[in-house]
Amino acid sequence: MNEFFPYRHGQLHAEATSLLDVAAAVGTPFYLYSAAALTARYHSFVEAFQPIQPMVCYAVKANSNLAVLRLFAGLGAGADVVSEGELHRALAAGIPPDRVIFSGVGKGRAELMTALEAGIHQINVESVPELRRLSEIAAAQGAAAKVAIRVNPDVDALTHAKIATGKKENKFGIDLDEALAAYRLADALPGIEPVGVAMHIGSQAGSLQPFAEAFERLAGFIREVRQAGLKVRRVDLGGGLSIRYRDETPTDPAEYGALVNRIFGGLDLSMACEPGRVLVGPAGLLVARVEYIKHGASRRIVIVDAAMNDLIRPALYEAWHEIVPVRQPGSDVVVSAADVVGPVCETGDTFATGRELPPLEEGELVAFGNAGAYGAVMSSTYNTRPLVPEVLVSGDRYAVIRARPTYAEMLALDTVPEWLPPPRDR
Ligand SMILES: *Cc1c(COP(=O)(O)O)cnc(C)c1O
Numbered sequence: 001m002n003e004f005f006p007y008r009h010g011q012l013h014a015e016a017t018s019l020l021d022v023a024a025a026v027g028t029p030f031y032l033y034s035a036a037a038l039t040a041r042y043h044s045f046v047e048a049f050q051p052i053q054p055m056v057c058y059a060v061k062a063n064s065n066l067a068v069l070r071l072f073a074g075l076g077a078g079a080d081v082v083s084e085g086e087l088h089r090a091l092a093a094g095i096p097p098d099r100v101i102f103s104g105v106g107k108g109r110a111e112l113m114t115a116l117e118a119g120i121h122q123i124n125v126e127s128v129p130e131l132r133r134l135s136e137i138a139a140a141q142g143a144a145a146k147v148a149i150r151v152n153p154d155v156d157a158l159t160h161a162k163i164a165t166g167k168k169e170n171k172f173g174i175d176l177d178e179a180l181a182a183y184r185l186a187d188a189l190p191g192i193e194p195v196g197v198a199m200h201i202g203s204q205a206g207s208l209q210p211f212a213e214a215f216e217r218l219a220g221f222i223r224e225v226r227q228a229g230l231k232v233r234r235v236d237l238g239g240g241l242s243i244r245y246r247d248e249t250p251t252d253p254a255e256y257g258a259l260v261n262r263i264f265g266g267l268d269l270s271m272a273c274e275p276g277r278v279l280v281g282p283a284g285l286l287v288a289r290v291e292y293i294k295h296g297a298s299r300r301i302v303i304v305d306a307a308m309n310d311l312i313r314p315a316l317y318e319a320w321h322e323i324v325p326v327r328q329p330g331s332d333v334v335v336s337a338a339d340v341v342g343p344v345c346e347t348g349d350t351f352a353t354g355r356e357l358p359p360l361e362e363g364e365l366v367a368f369g370n371a372g373a374y375g376a377v378m379s380s381t382y383n384t385r386p387l388v389p390e391v392l393v394s395g396d397r398y399a400v401i402r403a404r405p406t407y408a409e410m411l412a413l414d415t416v417p418e419w420l421p422p423p424r425d426r
Contacts (some may be wrong), residue, residue, distance in 0.1 A: 004037035016396040028289040035394035038284035041263030048257035059276030061374040067401035080274035084111040112166035138191030148198040153214040166201030173266040200238025241278035244363025277373040284372020307342025308349040309382040315348040322369035329358040
């Protein structure tokens with residue numbers, strides 16, 4: 001765990017708040033975020049870009065809780081949204097519309113209309129059909145949509161296949177060799193004001209190299225567009241910076257910032273970026289309780305009360321999350337292999353296999369590290385498990401920022417048609 005999650009008096013804390021206290025009040029499982037960690041990560045990211053000062057549009061999909069968005073709004077962040085729902089969240093949290101960028105390959109008509117009405121900073125268009133549809137909608141509204149053309153630089157982000165977005169064969173962006181024609185079209189279409197270019201090569205990029213390649217290609221493209229006599233005022237670099245889950249070398253924001261400076265510094269552009277994971281991942285934990293210890297054929301199986309519906313990353317991306325006991329292990333502790341699993345009826349509901357862990361007992365708490373990004377936002381109610389609650393800590397204060405729904409609330413979401421026959425007695 002990092003400095004924001006220290007052991008104190010033998011128990012894991014978030015800042016100065018005991019996880020035992022939170023668990024007693026909120027029940028388990030729950031997500032917990034450290035406000036100090038979120039703030040520190042935002043500041044270190046922004047500092048890496050001196051003197052460029054890009055507009056930092058936090059990628060809302062990584063963690064879209066309104067309290068987290070408000071915290072970033074208070075630090076001056078903008079937002080990168082990928083749906084109308086996220087747009088509503090960003091605006092509700094107080095992020096000014098002129099700092100909101102709308103990304104995504106499949107924006108619907110209603111979504112585009114809402115974005116235009118809100119007067120957001122920029123819509124990143126990912127295809128010619130989207131450009132034509134947006135033109136039609138904007139022209140009908142008498143609006144001029146500020147558009148960036150998202151190009152696909154055909155670069156391998158060296159990440160898990162499910163979160164690579166910058167290869168030619170991925171569904172994202174417009175191929176570089178078709179992008180100039182798209183930019184020209186944007187310039188010609190009514191209701192469209194092309195302001196720049198955008199890219200995003202994927203998430204948890206394996207090294208700085210893919211960024212370097214993609215940025216070079218994008219800078220080349222900007223020159224090409226300008227040579228064609230068109231204006232390019234803005235560039236949006238996307239997100240994708242990586243964090244350390246296990247033994248990865250995380251993207252160093254300072255090196256990333258220096259790279260951006262070197263490639264784009266002389267191009268007279270206003271710059272935006274869309275960091276998600278790097279701002280929130282290490283600032284969050286998922287806390288669960290050990291339900292049973294079962295002795296499997298080859299090793300112990302630790303069954304916890306969190307499951308794949310609460311944190312799907314291991315099942316979906318073979319992701320590795322640190323797991324630590326909340327009760328501090330002694331220095332002489334003997335670790336042994338364990339499988340850590342949830343209660344859901346799928347073998348995929350496995351958080352870790354053969355993980356070296358200290359002895360654990362029924363009823364004690366464990367914390368999963370680096371769970372602040374793509375954790376709660378991807379949770380579901382599979383197996384009719386209540387959506388996992390979220391807690392924000394600041395010093396010795398904490399607040400429940402999303403409450404656990406009751407079973408009555410969950411069942412009330414369904415409707416049984418009155419024309420179905422009543423239940424039969426036998
Ligand atoms: C997901 C996404 C991001 C954020 O990616 P991270 O890896 O979390 O930084 C940024 N921009 C776009 C367009 C995205 O789809």
